[in-house]
Amino acid sequence: MSLVRAAVFVGLLAFAAGSGFAQQQGQSSDSDDAYERPYKICAENTVDPGTYNGYRRYHAFCHQCHGPDGLGSSYAPKLVDSLQVLKRDQFNEVVVNGRQNLAAGQEKVMPSFGHVEDVMMYLDDIYSYLKARSDGKLGRGRPQRCPA
Template structure:
């Protein structure tokens, strides 16, 4: 069996198990509606709200310590998410597109962060990444480990993109935000080597 072209159906290229699956699907669809209804599993319960903690910098974290966003029902967001919006559009959108939507040569981070962990995100941003032979051209993400305009705001950028990936934040410019804390400003100054 030859490999099908990436993402495209090629006639005669399905494994034998696909034919059996098609027969089972056809048989199931031919059952009367009440029988189908009896076979369906009950809907899953909505997930429980995730517990978040807020530290003195104003950063919200999950129980595992990973940073996360905090957006209130009225649209007010934490400082890190707001700052991440600003930093993303200053440093990342040139390649990855506005609002993490991607471009012709860089992936949509609003999609990537649906499955990417915080540790994986940090690894790629700090050290870069190269995908050879992906699509029609190689993809190269340069390393930003020595760029303070990225590294001093890495958590901010992550939580903004995570909020976009989770559908908690739309494409519009954020209008309501928490204030920047003094501890955040001191940490920012320290990262850049500026006096407090």
């Protein structure tokens, strides 16, 4: 390989590495946004089938602790606030493996749902519903389904 070709090759590698680094430093792509915000709002309080199913699954498994519409309770946090900070992968990690937090002299425990098939099969839908609520795109109560 000639010296010129080697220099061009090294330059291309540096450019490719720099492009990936820049994207990781806050430049999000459309696919990143779709991953973090998978819901589709058709009209006011009208959502895609997955987000609607997430509402149903959330109220079957999660609202007993986290309150209706993700607004929290006296012993579990508001998920509409939590998802303003947590990324999708972090949310999934907590749901699958649980979490124990011993802050301010209180013991807070989120049990693992990794063994609950009805939660794991619909985890993406639950996230979609809660993220739409967290982003302020979906109001309280039962949403309507988008027309087919």
